[in-house]
Amino acid sequence: MKDPFTSSLISVALFLLLSPSAAVDSIAANQVIKDGETIVSAGEMYEMGFFSPANSNNRYLGIWYKKIATGTVVWVANRDLPLSNTSGAFKVTSEGLLLLSCCGDTIIWSSTSAAFVRYINPMAQLLDTGNFVVKDGNNSDETNFIWQSFDYPGDTFLPGMKFGKDFVTGINRNLTSWKSPNDPSPGRYVEYMDTHGYPQILMKQGSVLQLRFGPWNGIRFSGLPNEISNPIYSTEYVFNQKEIYYKYELISSVVQMIYLKWDGSIEILNWSNRSQDWFVYATGLVDSCGRYGICGPYGTCDINKNPPCSCMDGFEPKRPDEWTMADWSSGCQFKTPFDCQAPEVFLQIRGMKFPDTRQSWYNHSMTLRECEIACRENCSCTAYANLDIRNGGSGCLLWFGELMDLMVCVESQDLYIRMPTSLLKDEVHMVSQTGFNKKIGVLAITLSIFFVLLGVSLTAYVCNMKTKRSFAKGRGRRVHTFDTRHFDVEKDGLDLNFISLSEIIKATNNFSIDNKLGEGGFGPVYKGVLESGQEIAVKKLSATSEQGYGEFYNEVVCAARLQHRNLVKLIGYCMDEDERILIYEYLPNKSLDLYLFDETKSSMLEWPLRFHIIHGIAKGILYLHQDSRHRIIHRDLKASNILLDGNMNPKISDFGLAREFGGDQITAKTKKVVGTYGYISPEYAVHGRISVKSDVFSFGVLVLEMVSGKKNREFYCEDVNDNLLGHAWRLHTEGKCLELMCPSLSNSCIVSEVERTIHVGLLCVQNLAQDRPTMSSVVTMLSGDGALHPPKQPAFFVGEGLPNPNPPFLAEVDEATITMLEPR
Ligand SMILES: *[C@@H]1O[C@H](CO)[C@@H](O)[C@H](O)[C@H]1NC(C)=O
Numbered sequence: 133m134k135d136p137f138t139s140s141l142i143s144v145a146l147f148l149l150l151s152p153s154a155a156v157d158s159i160a161a162n163q164v165i166k167d168g169e170t171i172v173s174a175g176e177m178y179e180m181g182f183f184s185p186a187n188s189n190n191r192y193l194g195i196w197y198k199k200i201a202t203g204t205v206v207w208v209a210n211r212d213l214p215l216s217n218t219s220g221a222f223k224v225t226s227e228g229l230l231l232l233s234c235c236g237d238t239i240i241w242s243s244t245s246a247a248f249v250r251y252i253n254p255m256a257q258l259l260d261t262g263n264f265v266v267k268d269g270n271n272s273d274e275t276n277f278i279w280q281s282f283d284y285p286g287d288t289f290l291p292g293m294k295f296g297k298d299f300v301t302g303i304n305r306n307l308t309s310w311k312s313p314n315d316p317s318p319g320r321y322v323e324y325m326d327t328h329g330y331p332q333i334l335m336k337q338g339s340v341l342q343l344r345f346g347p348w349n350g351i352r353f354s355g356l357p358n359e360i361s362n363p364i365y366s367t368e369y370v371f372n373q374k375e376i377y378y379k380y381e382l383i384s385s386v387v388q389m390i391y392l393k394w395d396g397s398i399e400i401l402n403w404s405n406r407s408q409d410w411f412v413y414a415t416g417l418v419d420s421c422g423r424y425g426i427c428g429p430y431g432t433c434d435i436n437k438n439p440p441c442s443c444m445d446g447f448e449p450k451r452p453d454e455w456t457m458a459d460w461s462s463g464c465q466f467k468t469p470f471d472c473q474a475p476e477v478f479l480q481i482r483g484m485k486f487p488d489t490r491q492s493w494y495n496h497s498m499t500l501r502e503c504e505i506a507c508r509e510n511c512s513c514t515a516y517a518n519l520d521i522r523n524g525g526s527g528c529l530l531w532f533g534e535l536m537d538l539m540v541c542v543e544s545q546d547l548y549i550r551m552p553t554s555l556l557k558d559e560v561h562m563v564s565q566t567g568f569n570k571k572i573g574v575l576a577i578t579l580s581i582f583f584v585l586l587g588v589s590l591t592a593y594v595c596n597m598k599t600k601r602s603f604a605k606g607r608g609r610r611v612h613t614f615d616t617r618h619f620d621v622e623k624d625g626l627d628l629n630f631i632s633l634s635e636i637i638k639a640t641n642n643f644s645i646d647n648k649l650g651e652g653g654f655g656p657v658y659k660g661v662l663e664s665g666q667e668i669a670v671k672k673l674s675a676t677s678e679q680g681y682g683e684f685y686n687e688v689v690c691a692a693r694l695q696h697r698n699l700v701k702l703i704g705y706c707m708d709e710d711e712r713i714l715i716y717e718y719l720p721n722k723s724l725d726l727y728l729f730d731e732t733k734s735s736m737l738e739w740p741l742r743f744h745i746i747h748g749i750a751k752g753i754l755y756l757h758q759d760s761r762h763r764i765i766h767r768d769l770k771a772s773n774i775l776l777d778g779n780m781n782p783k784i785s786d787f788g789l790a791r792e793f794g795g796d797q798i799t800a801k802t803k804k805v806v807g808t809y810g811y812i813s814p815e816y817a818v819h820g821r822i823s824v825k826s827d828v829f830s831f832g833v834l835v836l837e838m839v840s841g842k843k844n845r846e847f848y849c850e851d852v853n854d855n856l857l858g859h860a861w862r863l864h865t866e867g868k869c870l871e872l873m874c875p876s877l878s879n880s881c882i883v884s885e886v887e888r889t890i891h892v893g894l895l896c897v898q899n900l901a902q903d904r905p906t907m908s909s910v911v912t913m914l915s916g917d918g919a920l921h922p923p924k925q926p927a928f929f930v931g932e933g934l935p936n937p938n939p940p941f942l943a944e945v946d947e948a949t950i951t952m953l954e955p956r
């Protein structure tokens with residue numbers, strides 16, 4: 133539903149069925165609204181009526197965005213009772229019931245009503261919040277609504293909606309996914325406020341718990357980044373005898389919604405006026421540590437470690453055999469059985485998401501000291517903590533039974549875990565029997581990392597970078613004892629080999645200079661031949677990389693998952709002491725620049741082949757940006773990073789270690805700019821801002837180079853003071869764009885295709901990132917024949933005689949540390 137395709141189809145359907153009558157936002161009792169008619173909220177934000185999802189003739193009564201995001205459905209009344217024709221109608225009865233009927237008088241669906249009351253003057257109104265309310269005309273303030281759609285959320289959590297439970301009315305405001313993108317009937321995923329024990333948010337697939345957020349610590353849900361400084365929305369959490377809810381309100385003009393997608397991911401979508409589309413602001417789908425209970429009872433998950441699961445001090449794996457097979461679900465146990473009679477202590481831990489609270493007890497007024505005593509007195513109490521971290525901490529939360537779902541994260545709140553004194557090493561900060569909070573030594577567990585759900589992606593991103601770096605240094609080689617060859621790779625069915633250093637040394641003739649193919653963005657590349665006869669390209673990463681073992685491994689696994697015909701295939705990796713090596717398929721025709729910029733070889737690249745290569749590159753980038761599970765920004769697209777296979781099919785290389793964007797990030801800022809002069813976009817060079825649009829820019833440069841056969845950075849034209857981009861643009865505006873084409877193409881070119889390709893290239897290098905098309909439109913534009921927008925001036929346009937609209941980029945460059953890689 134939220135994908136633009138569906139929405140546009142829905143809007144088309146709506147358009148055809150809309151009656152021309154003036155829109156109203158409310159209906160009186162017994163006033164009938166038929167299929168084809170709609171009501172529109174006062175500010176035209178939302179519209180309500182009948183719609184059909186894409187590829188379906190079923191009719192549903194629903195609410196969707198009108199003014200922006202047209203057609204994005206946010207609520208559906210008859211989710212699992214669709215109408216099969218357009219004879220549906222709805223009204224509000226004088227009893228205040230919302231009725232959906234069809235084919236005369238058959239009632240298909242109706243709102244619920246707690247008590248049968250005769251209202252004086254009921255009416256219904258669609259509010260600009262997206263809430264459809266039934267109210268008594270004489271008593272219409274918010275607390276007296278007879279019924280409201282916000283009490284029955286579907287898959288969409290809108291600003292102003294409450295998520296939680298009303299203990300008085302019994303209303304349970306949870307989110308249920310759609311069954312599929314085009315089927316609004318309740319799907320497999322439910323996200324709800326769980327109130328067994330101290331409340332927390334859970335997400336289940338059927339009966340299987342998938343994700344857990346919380347508990348609330350007075351400021352946020354435990355394990356989530358701090359939301360206080362969020363510029364986009366404010367949050368409210370209320371928990372009292374009457375009700376419990378979590379709610380957010382937008383405080384800027386951004387339009388945002390949260391929804392539980394049919395596939396179980398939780399997405400926070402923001403509307404972009406520029407691209408007229410939703411983009412994912414953040415996603416609740418997490419790394420492997422986010423999966424509920426992955427490390428079993430007492431196991432702690434740390435995404436920066438490999439393997440991610442470990443046991444705390446004093447604990448050991450319950451089933452060491454399974455544990456080494458990467459099945460951690462049995463978790464950890466005390467090294468010696470816990471006995472209530474033995475002397476005991478509380479291990480103080482910081483930087484840990486609080487364990488599952490379904491078996492817990494709480495009290496808002498107790499102090500931490502009283503809390504400790506209460507835990508000590510009950511033999512099944514396993515841990516305690518303050519309930520609320522504000523004002524130095526207050527309240528008491530006790531856990532009973534095994535502690536589940538522990539995750540290392542940025543959490544400043546202390547958790548006290550009960551254990552026998554005998555199991556503690558002495559360098560641990562603990563609460564002793566005799567004195568409260570006596571510091572004996574340093575913290576046993578370091579805090580680290582973070583977890584994005586409702587946070588500001590940028591801040592979170594920066595945090596992540598910091599913690600990663602600090603970790604990489606301290607971790608040392610301990611992890612080498614773990615045999616990665618059997619970890620994850622086999623489980624995930626990846627076609628990826630661990631290749632030993634000795635094999636690689638043999639294959640490359642000890643990294644002989646004769647075998648050197650070149651220098652990639654991350655280190656030298658060698659040709660090699662494995663014992664099996666397979667030819668390989670071996671990329672040796674610079675030893676200066678601060679990257680930790682786990683991170684490297686994760687990136688390798690991630691790169692191995694990226695499989696597309698226009699990406700170079702990763703076939704293996706090697707880690708040995710400080711060596712980090714990637715093994716790729718070997719491509720006999722080497723890289724594109726060797727043909728493109730070579731006087732004789734370039735004649736081999738006739739126009740149809742060039743067009744084929746351009747198209748292939750576009751599809752490869754599109755895959756990185758969009759189709760693969762991770763959003764990858766390549767950051768260093770250039771002719772020398774495009775390799776050619778035996779059939780001259782282009783394959784993008786050097787993507788494996790490119791910046792991975794969580795689905796949650798749209799742009800990120802980076803201090804260190806990595807890229808190649810001539811291909812790098814202005815916003816990235818100057819402000820360090822990267823986004824998919826920086827790749828689009830580099831692609832545009834590459835396209836213009838493909839057509840002209842000239843390098844952008846070496847372009848020189850006698851009579852005009854232009855770079856390649858400016859030159860191309862000037863020719864284009866003068867209607868002479870074919871003059872850009874390299875002369876050797878004149879026999880093979882298809883004029884309309886060349887013109888179109890230049891046009892698309894110019895659209896890609898426009899100065900402002902938001903003006904540049906996405907890769908999906910690039911692919912469409914290249915192969916389509918529809919009209920194209922005229923391109924605006926390209927970046928770095930410094931032509932004389934025309935006003936220079938751009939700020940003087942280079943004057944500002946100091947602000948960012950630029951590491952430009954010189955092209956080979
Ligand atoms: C979600 O809410 C519905 C409607 O109130 C309720 O029937 C259902 O039990 C709830 N599911 C969960 C898991 O709380």
Ligand SMILES: *[C@@H]1O[C@H](CO)[C@@H](O)[C@H](O)[C@H]1NC(C)=O
Pocket residue numbers: 493509510511512513532
């Ligand atoms: C310990 O706490 C549990 C859970 O609240 C309770 O069922 C049990 O009765 C308590 N035991 C004692 C001895 O108080």
